[in-house]
Amino acid sequence: MVSPIIINQSILTVSELDSVFGKRVEKIHNEMVNGTSIGADFLGWRNLPEEVLENELESVLAVADKLRKSAEIVVVIGVGGSYLGAKAIQDVLSPYFGQNTGNPEVIFAGHNLSGTYMKQLLQYISDKEVAVIVISKSGTTTEPAIAFRILLEYMEGRYGSSTSERIVAITDKSVGALRELANRSEFASFVVPDDVGGRFSVLTPVGLLPLAVAGVDIEQLLKGAKDAVAEFSTADIASNSAYQYAALRNHLLNEGFDIEILASFSPRFATFHEWWKQLFGESEGKDGKGIFPASVAYPTDLHSMGQFVQDGRRELFETFVQFIESMGDNAIPSTTDNLDGLNYLSDKTMNEINEVTLHATMEAHEAGGVPLILLKVGNHDAYHIGYLIYFFEISCAMSAYLLGVNPFDQPGVEEYKKNIFRMLEKPGFVG
Structure with a gap:
């Protein structure tokens, strides 16, 4: 099976990832399969x-x-x-x-x-x-x-x-x-x-x-996720891109990069960023540990956050998600007067320019000292989104276990609730 997710990165080779993380990943994988890992009651x-x-x-x-x-x-x-x-x-x-x-x-x-x-x-x-x-x-x-x-x-x-x-x-x-x-x-x-x-x-x-x-189409959504289960059922990090992503994140954290920015060039992906931030933030952010999950919607945020990413503190890395647009495209028209100087683009489409902008951004940020991970995903359809959902879920569990925390509890979430109950004088609440 050809994976619908391909990882491109220049941080560590697969061989180096295997050498550094392979045995730990295999041990954690087997513990999850056997139901002996921390928080195993929530591995359903x-x-x-x-x-x-x-x-x-x-x-x-x-x-x-x-x-x-x-x-x-x-x-x-x-x-x-x-x-x-x-x-x-x-x-x-x-x-x-x-x-x-x-x-x-x-x-x-x-x-x-x-x-x-x-x-x-x-x-x-x-x-x-x-x-x-x-x-x-x-x-x-x-x-x-x-x-x-x-x-x-x-x-x-x-x-x-x-x-x-x-x-x-x-x-x-x-x-x-x-x-x-x-x-x-x-x-x-x-x-x-x-x-x-x-x-x-x-x-x-x-x-x-x-x-x-x-x-x-929830049947296609589940089919994509089901195929991902099969794809990521191996403990071998060399052939499991989800575990490679988890290991890369932990390697970068060990190198001092403790902020991850999820970046996409599709406006409809913005809410998905929020799901991803909860998944990783709530799973890893405990015991004084974790990678802080943030997100940007490019190219919009190139005109706001782009300056910081390019030239700010070197404590962040970026994970780009690249989709193949599947819901249409729009050509760039030519004009007689060419007042805006854009006639050189009139043989291209907006999606083609968007993809060039993605690669130009990656090249600029990498030159600026930002480690990059590119996740290349198939079309915007239910099958590939189901696959991507499971990819991030299994990556998150492995990443949290590599970090040494329970991926499935959230003790810190209760603190603000206690304060609310106290301030609103909830009957019977003692705190």
Whole structure:
């Protein structure tokens, strides 16, 4: 099989990577496979693409079809991994302007605490048919719980006894406030697997249902991820590009480069940056360790962050993601007066110029002392995005293990919550 992801870099040869990291990578890989690594209770994502049951997939597609037929807008409530993955993939695969024909508009709530946002959301949906997907393992996480409380009141006031036909819950299989409410109110529901953490959950119903509603081909998404599982099943770093990427990151960290910038030249990839930042930031940033994940959207950010990347402190490296555009292109017209001096480009297309800009940027930044990694990916389609999702997930787990931290916990996230509960005088809270 030819990998849809090719790594180009001049940092270490594959032989050097194998010499420095090969034995450690093999040991960690075997521990993950055997379920003996730290945090092994949350390794369920590793085989998700292969283990999504046919009847569960059929159920997701059936519920999505029902929502598409009954709603013009589907509000997805969630925060962190409960919404970022779905929104990232939706944005990557959707047209820049307008909606996919025949599919509801999918919008998101519960990822912020802005009263203005919620007020305007309610105004926006007031004259349209609405359904809600609420995603929460517990049902008590502050941001989505507040959003769901408000939207549930709205739905009950508008749809009365038929409200339950327009709400789908994705939550724990047996316990928690949302599970209790879903059972009591007879909402359709799906399960968040116990062994899959939020930031690794996009290939569960957490991501698959909203994406299916939005018209994404989730079967192709899963096929791409399934092929990635097979591709990255080897412990041999020399033939596993995901482990090469993880090892390169750790090598650069050891060399003093503790900031990674994910760079792309496709505007629709911007939200994917945010998913990637959560995946790596929450998995590695603990115990005083980690590579700080940042991102830029070029060429836009060449006119803002480009100066710093080119000439600023030499503590960052860049990982470029290069896609082959698959949704059209536009030629550069010639003009008689050539006032802007661009007639020399009139035999080219915008995508061709965009690719030249990518390589020119890489050449400039490398000359400026920035280590570079290029991930060459196939088209903007569901298959390649599914493959890329799994590539980053398995790379992240390996990278965190090489760093010496548990990839699957997030103890620091609880600190701000304690302060909120104290400041808002939550009943029964002691802290």
